[in-house]
Amino acid sequence: MRRMPRWGMICCLTLEGVALAVWVGGMIVLSGAVIPAVFNTFGGQDSGGMFLTRAFEGYHRFIIGAGGILVVALFGRWWSGEPRVVVHVSEITILGMMVMIAGVIILVLHPDAAALQAQAFATKDEGAKKAAFEAFFRVLLPIRSLYMVNLALGLLLVGIRAKHVMDYDGRQS
Numbered sequence: 332m333r334r335m336p337r338w339g340m341i342c343c344l345t346l347e348g349v350a351l352a353v354w355v356g357g358m359i360v361l362s363g364a365v366i367p368a369v370f371n372t373f374g375g376q377d378s379g380g381m382f383l384t385r386a387f388e389g390y391h392r393f394i395i396g397a398g399g400i401l402v403v404a405l406f407g408r409w410w411s412g413e414p415r416v417v418v419h420v421s422e423i424t425i426l427g428m429m430v431m432i433a434g435v436i437i438l439v440l441h442p443d444a445a446a447l448q449a450q451a452f453a454t455k456d457e458g459a460k461k462a463a464f465e466a467f468f469r470v471l472l473p474i475r476s477l478y479m480v481n482l483a484l485g486l487l488l489v490g491i492r493a494k495h496v497m498d499y500d501g502r503q504s
Contacts, residue, residue: 334410334411334412335407335410335411335413339407339411340407340408340411340413340416343404343407343408343411343416344404344408344416346400346403346404347400347401347404347405347408347492349400350396350397350398350400350401350404351397351401351485351488351489351492353393353394353396353397354393354394354397354398354401354429354481354485355482355485355486355489357390357393357394358390358478358481358482358485359482361386361387361390362478362482365383365386366383369382369383369386377452380448380452381448381452384444384445384448387441388441388445391433391436391437391441394433394437395433395437398429398430398433401426401429401430402426402430405418405422405423405426414499415496415499417495419491419495421491422488422491422492425484425487425488425491426488428484429481429484429485429488432477432480432481432484433481435477436474436477436478436481440470440473440474440477441474443470444467444470444471444474447463447466447467447470448467450463450467451463451464451466451467
């Protein structure tokens with residue numbers, strides 16, 4: 332028995348697809364287009380770095396929204412009882428990991444990196460500026476790695492969803 336009307340499931344799946352597109356596509360665009368464009372266009376490290384910090388803060392707001400939509404959509408698919416959109420443990424696990432990684436980046440690492448960046452830009456003494464930038468880049472390395480892990484997990488989640496759609500043969504489970 333269906334618990335959700337057809338139009339509700341269509342909306343749920345559409346929102347889920349858009350949220351995954353924002354999560355994965357946003358990171359691809361930032362990594363592949365925005366970052367190279369900024370460092371090839373802006374005159375200095377300070378202005379380019381501040382622009383990228385603001386760009387990633389905007390991306391974080393989208394990720395918070397997309398994460399919320401993905402969780403609600405996953406719950407909606409589970410609640411519907413519809414066999415074509417059944418929720419698998421692998422999806423729950425991967426989405427949980429993605430949300431946790433995003434939380435660590437947004438709530439812990441990014442604020443620390445932004446503070447270190449501001450400190451480096453504000454320092455006038457060359458020795459202190461160099462030390463501040465070294466501290467900033469030490470924090471930036473794990474952030475970059477976590478972004479790439481999250482991108483890979485997002486792509487994996489898209490692939491899992493596609494596989495489940497392709498594997499569905501119409502029989503009731």
